[in-house]
Amino acid sequence: MINIIWFLILIVGIGYGVFNGNGELVSKAIVSSTSSTVELIIALVGMMCLWCGVMKIAEKSGLTDKLAKVLKPILRLIFKEAGRDEKALGAIVMNLTANMFGLSNAATPFGIKAMEEMDRLNRDKEVASNDMVLFLVLNAACIQFVPTTVVSIRAALNSQNPGAIIFAALCTTTFASILGVLLCKLLRKYF
Template sequence: MLNYVWISMIAIAIVVGVGKDVSDEIANPYRNGRALEVRLDLRRQLDDERTRWEGDLVVGGEIFGTFYGVTAPGPVVRQSVQVTVREGKGTLLLTPGETTSGLWKTMAASGTIKGKLSGTLTNIQVVDGIPTGGSVEFESIRFVKLRAITQAALDFANTAVDISLGLIGIMALWLGLIKVAEEAGLVALLTRALRPLTRRLFPDVPHDHPAVGAMIMNIAANMLGLNNAATPMGLKAMEELNKINPKIGTATNAMCTFLVINTSGLTLIPATAIAVRAAAGSANPGIIIGTSIIGAGCATVAGLIAVKLLQRLPMYRVEGGKGHD
């Protein structure tokens, strides 16, 4: 089901992106194919041939607003640029900064050079060998939303890989410990030690039934924050509980109680969350342990109280089996 949700969200994003890009193609908000009159305040020569310069591109705020059809950002728009002029032809490279217009930032993000906006300089005005003005036609900007969606997908794919690699060590450690405990018979010992508790929580399940061991292992894995390790044992527990279900297809009290404990996320050591925080560069990834215990504990207690109370209500009972939801 979750896969269909993700596919639907991706499809909606693509449709919305295409619609916005088509609208932009009609309205031409980036003024593709049109030239903007600018002044150049070039203060630094970058080569001995006097062909490359660094300085500011200057546009009157009113001219900028009229050209792009937006509110004037101020009386004057200044932007750091690099200008190259050879044989009467010029190119311009704009690198956005903190004070750069949001429109130019958007254009730079979709430009051919990542994070920069290039343009062609024509009608160049020169004073004492230094370009002082001209007409700038920026590179054509199209499919902004589709590019953003594609780039976001790639960026988050890389992030997912980085986080996954960071989880390998801690997951291998805890999964190995659980396997060793299972082979050494500690699971059976733990089952016997927790028998008084499981009898109260799951009175309908025989104390020596395989479902009890599977549920305890699932709860133990969840308490250690090992969600991936807990999933197989949770499925096994539900499978075993279904074998003693007098009415197949209807959840028993034990199933509902186990589901509440499982989904409330009772955790003593949130290993996965700590690993994710560590992989993301957190300075103190383990600081969440205390709040995780309190939050998950409250959720578990509230869930158990609710499920035990609801089990007693006639509307949640079904015929054909005692104590079924």
């Protein structure tokens, strides 16, 4: 459905521009936006490589393991069934740890594994369990120590201080995570 909506928006926009005699402006805008998109992607690839390297260093130095040890007792309290299953909890911890360092690409396989493990524990396969919903909320609103994507985009667009967003992102994502957990716990009685 979303593909149809995007297609319609694109066609209506181009059609409107052409029918109003601005076809040349529309074509120039398309060409300039595609070239600037390629430039941005190339800049982001370099930054993502840097942050992936930093994550590897954090992993090899044991920083991610230390963070995982801190997270496990907290997650055992939060997750009702998955907190008692080592495989599910391990995948959840790895996903959230990668997300906390802003590496959502690295977190995706762990997120899929965590959902598979929680689905294994789920009694009703047609409906997501409360743990699955909670994990999805935590995954979406995960605390960000280093919002690498935002910092990378700001650096690629020549920001004077790309890291200025770090404290604001940490505060916002912490609040969102706490609020998300609280709402999941409160609303699980009703849904």
